[in-house]
Amino acid sequence: MNLIDKKVTHKRFGTGSIVEHNDSIIEIHFATEIKKFVFPDVFAKHLELHDKSVAHSLEKVIQERENERKEEELKKEEEKELHRKKHELRLEHEKLMKNHKLHPQSQMVFWCDTEERDSAFSEWKVFSGIIKSGTNKGQPNKPSRLHQNSAVLLTGVDSNKSEEDRRILGVYMVEEEFIGKHCEDGNIPAHSVYRLQLSEEESAQMFFWNYYVNEKFPDKMTWNTGKHRYFDNSWMAQILQDIISLKNDSEERKQVQQFYDHFCKMNHITDQELPKPNGALMRK
Structure with a gap:
């Protein structure tokens, strides 16, 4: 909109007469001086255009600016409210982290089908599954026991093998700030550092049932239903300890040792108190 030389009254x-303007400033030559004003705000209360046609067009510009200002204010308020809610959630999250009480069975083992193995290690996450019955049927399972101290064990058994041949494929700590009771989508992501995948040779030496036992049926090695189950914190420590002994490469051994040290620290486990593996397979 060209307003140069347009007559106005302040x-x-x-x-006066308009001598210059841009998107934010307008200059007007009055009888004895030139004044600068904020454009187009000055027209709302203090300045009137003589040209009615141009004045009408300018009103539209002013209205558009006002609408933009209100939208910007609304956006800022929404952002402020979002920030407030995020802050409240953060405080709640920190409270849960701080007040968390260790559960003696806060580790989780997964049964990985052949097709699931690649995705588990490429995406470094597993899915807790769907609730099969009840009022929450069809919704993802919440891994409520999992917390900062939890690790996820990935296992598998070849189709031509028996259940007692179930091997350990890999293991990871859960993501740094993961809280199972807040997990709405059922996905359990891995820690950014503490994660490892065993080679075929290593996995062949790591039998799951060397560590796991159902105390009600200590002689049985069965996995009849479900894709996962919780198990003892000490069993996970035993598994990590044995993985260390498998490593010949000094750098790999160091990485697993750091994993083990972190896990034991998070679960208040010491080497002196850690029992030897005594799973169902060891009792045969």
Whole structure:
């Protein structure tokens, strides 16, 4: 909109002529001086255009600016409210982290089908599954026991093998700030550092049932239903300890040792108190 040379009247300075303007400033030459004003805000209360046609067009510009200002204010308020809610959630999250009480069975083992193995290690996460019955049927399972101290064990058994041949494929700590009771989508992501996948040779030496036992049926090695189950914190420590002994490469051994040290620290486990593996397979 070209306003140069347009006549205006100011409530205080009288009649003048527009000599310059841009998107934010307008200059007006009055009888004895040139004044600068904020554009187009000055037209809302203090300045009147003589040209009615141009004045009408300018009103539209002013209205558009006002609408934009209100939208910007609304956006800022929404962002402020979102920030407030995030802050409240953060405080709640920190409270849960701080007040968490260790459960003696806060580790989780997964039965990985052949097709699931690749995705588990490429995406470094597993899915807790769907609730099969009840009021929450069809919704993802919440891994409520999992917390900062939890690790996820990935296992598998070849189709031509028996259940007692179930091997350990890999293991990871859960993501740094993961809280199972807040997990709505059922996905359990891995820690950014503490994660490892065993080679075929290593996995062949790591039998799951060397560590796991159902105390009600200590002689049985069966996995009849479900894709996962919780198990003892000490069993996971035993598994990590044995993985260390498998490593010949000094750098790999160091990485697993750091994993083990972190896990034991998070679960208040010491080497002196850690029992030897005594799973169902060891009792045969």
